[in-house]
Amino acid sequence: MIKVEHLQKRFGPKxxxxxxSFSVEKGEVLxxxxxxxxxxxxxxxxxxxxxxxxxxxxxxxxxxxxxxxxAAKRLIGYLPENxxxxxxxxxxxxxxxxxxxxxxxxxxxxxxxxxxxxxCFLEPVANQTIETLSKGYKHRTCFAQxxxxxxxxxxxDEPTDGLDPNQKHEVRTLIRTMGEKKAxxxxxxxLEEVEAVCSRAIIIDRGRIVANGTPAELKRRCDHxxxxxxxxxxxxxxxxEKLAALPGVGKASAQExxxxxxxxxxxxxxxxxxxxxxxxxxETWTLEELHTEEGRLxxxxxSITLGDKSTKEVAx
Amino acid sequence: xxxxxTIAKRELGGFFNSPVAYVFLVIFLLLSGFMTFMISNWFGxxxxxxxxxxxxxxxLYLFLVPAVGMRMWSEERRLGTxxxxxxxxxxxxxxxxxxxxxxxxxxxxxxxxxxPMIVTVNALGHPDNGIIVxxxxxxxxxxxAYLAVTSMTSALTRNQVVSFIISxxxxxxxxxxxxxxxxxxxxRWASPGVVETVASFSVMTHFVGLQKGVVxxxxxxxxxxxxxxxxxxxxxxxxxxxxx
Ligand SMILES: Nc1ncnc2c1ncn2[C@@H]1O[C@H](COP(=O)(O)OP(=O)(O)OP(=O)(O)O)[C@@H](O)[C@H]1O
Ligand SMILES: [Mg+2]
Numbered sequence: 001m002i003k004v005e006h007l008q009k010r011f012g013p014k015x016x017x018x019x020x021s022f023s024v025e026k027g028e029v030l031x032x033x034x035x036x037x038x039x040x041x042x043x044x045x046x047x048x049x050x051x052x053x054x055x056x057x058x059x060x061x062x063x064x065x066x067x068x069x070x071a072a073k074r075l076i077g078y079l080p081e082n083x084x085x086x087x088x089x090x091x092x093x094x095x096x097x098x099x100x101x102x103x104x105x106x107x108x109x110x111x112x113x114x115x116x117x118x119x120c121f122l123e124p125v126a127n128q129t130i131e132t133l134s135k136g137y138k139h140r141t142c143f144a145q146x147x148x149x150x151x152x153x154x155x156x157d158e159p160t161d162g163l164d165p166n167q168k169h170e171v172r173t174l175i176r177t178m179g180e181k182k183a184x185x186x187x188x189x190x191l192e193e194v195e196a197v198c199s200r201a202i203i204i205d206r207g208r209i210v211a212n213g214t215p216a217e218l219k220r221r222c223d224h225x226x227x228x229x230x231x232x233x234x235x236x237x238x239x240x241e242k243l244a245a246l247p248g249v250g251k252a253s254a255q256e257x258x259x260x261x262x263x264x265x266x267x268x269x270x271x272x273x274x275x276x277x278x279x280x281x282x283e284t285w286t287l288e289e290l291h292t293e294e295g296r297l298x299x300x301x302x303s304i305t306l307g308d309k310s311t312k313e314v315a316x
Numbered sequence: 317x318x319x320x321x322t323i324a325k326r327e328l329g330g331f332f333n334s335p336v337a338y339v340f341l342v343i344f345l346l347l348s349g350f351m352t353f354m355i356s357n358w359f360g361x362x363x364x365x366x367x368x369x370x371x372x373x374x375x376l377y378l379f380l381v382p383a384v385g386m387r388m389w390s391e392e393r394r395l396g397t398x399x400x401x402x403x404x405x406x407x408x409x410x411x412x413x414x415x416x417x418x419x420x421x422x423x424x425x426x427x428x429x430x431x432p433m434i435v436t437v438n439a440l441g442h443p444d445n446g447i448i449v450x451x452x453x454x455x456x457x458x459x460x461a462y463l464a465v466t467s468m469t470s471a472l473t474r475n476q477v478v479s480f481i482i483s484x485x486x487x488x489x490x491x492x493x494x495x496x497x498x499x500x501x502x503x504r505w506a507s508p509g510v511v512e513t514v515a516s517f518s519v520m521t522h523f524v525g526l527q528k529g530v531v532x533x534x535x536x537x538x539x540x541x542x543x544x545x546x547x548x549x550x551x552x553x554x555x556x557x558x559x560x
Contacts, residue, residue: 051559084395084397098404101405
């Protein structure tokens with residue numbers, strides 16, 4: 001549905017987005033991660049046709065955003081960063097306006113507005129002017145605008161920004177269910193959100209894609225992904241050596257209080273936890289804890305986005 | 317077409333939901349009344365026409381039209397709603413036209429609300445109503461020309477005040493280039509041909525004819541091209557701004 005090829009955006013001498021390519025199909029939810037100023041919003045603005053790329057191509061549903069902008073825009077629902085909305089309008093009036101520009105009228109318009117108000121829990125404020133809304137409600141109003149016409153493609157720039165925990169949960173659930181039938185791209189700084197919602201994630205740093213994969217794949221890039229933590233009730237002499245001798249284990253180190261970290265030779269290697277369990281049973285150790293580290297996205301994020309900055313600085 | 321209508325409807329709602337439209341209407345009516353009766357001494361002139369009323373319009377509009385139009389695009393940019401508007405399936409042209417037409421309609425309403433002038437002049441004498449209609453048409457076109465200039469300047473900046481000041485300066489130039497006291501000064505330095513060319517860019521040159529009841533297609537063309545050029549510039553400025 002969404003195809004982005006070698007997208008580049010220059011602002012004067014500064015390159016905000018550099019050679020970004022990816023594609024998103026229906027049924028996919030793509031998470032867009034990256035530090036502040038990485039170029040997430042700029043990429044989304046180019047996909048939605050708000051700003052023209054310096055070079056590269058974007059096509060949505062087969063329509064080139066520069067050559068057939070109206071056809072492409074009809075397929076897209078877009079929630080811009082900071083959720084702008086006409087502050088002098090009421091929530092229902094604003095949604096009706098957006099619906100009309102989407103080509104809906106009469107009964108279809110009323111139904112679409114009603115549905116969006118319901119899905120975004122806006123009933124209590126439907127007739128309030130937008131400038132008097134709290135930040136979260138304002139954000140939800142703009143979000144409602146993006147799903148009015150039940151679009152095939154949704155581009156959401158920080159959709160959960162400013163929402164309370166319950167609403168964050170609702171919006172995530174909504175994105176996940178909508179993601180079954182639509183192609184969705186959303187950006188966020190909340191990494192749990194990526195694990196909860198995304199089928200794939202892209203990390204972008206200083207305009208470039210630095211990682212692209214499922215959340216599980218990304219987590220495996222973590223330094224201690226796959227490490228098994230073992231805690232024994234009583235200290236057993238020579239346990240560390242015995243653990244290290246297990247097949248598939250690279251290293252085992254003893255920590256304080258009967259704690260051991262067992263590092264596999266191969267991160268994707270599974271089953272060392274099972275081997276450890278069997279070993280403990282043979283040696284009649286009492287296991288208090290046995291736990292495989294899945295890897296943490298925030299650590300992967302930090303190591304990718306900070307890691308190569310320091311190497312670049314060294315090079316410079 | 318329906319997108320233009322939807323956008324214009326929203327803009328009109330914005331004008332009448334906020335004090336902008338009412339303040340404008342009241343000030344326009346008060347000032348035009350004041351200038352007509354106090355400065356032109358309309359009753360004292362003893363003429364059954366609206367010359368003493370229309371002659372003030374270029375000056376009256378100089379401040380009032382930029383005040384109505386200054387937020388047209390600057391506010392969209394300041395609030396970020398321009399990103400919403402231009403990613404909906406509308407062309408920039410539809411958005412520009414919709415906004416322009418809505419503000420022009422407000423100016424038209426203000427002009428229509430001066431109908432007591434027409435009633436009075438008809439009650440007191442036997443005016444040539446054709447001249448009056450031409451004068452109103454001229455005034456409306458004049459307002460449209462200023463408004464189109466304001467549309468252009470409001471696209472330049474996210475600051476309404478800056479947008480207001482620039483459009484007043486541009487409109488002032490459009491007046492002065494053909495304002496007799498200025499052109500009389502200019503002939504001392506420049507050849508009459510040059511002065512005439514400069515004056516032909518002025519709204520005054522083209523408003524005077526309509527004010528006298530002469531509907532010349534060249535004057536109509538002049539106003540249409542000022543409006544067309546300024547709205548086209550608006551689209552160029554908006555595109556350049558989006559391109560970064
Ligand atoms: N109109 C513009 N003119 C000049 N530079 C710009 C413009 N828009 C964005 N930039 C620059 O492009 C870079 C990318 O900005 P962008 O808004 O895409 O970041 P982001 O990833 O969305 O960040 P955040 O997480 O803070 O939202 C930034 O360095 C920003 O300063
Ligand atoms: Mg951003």
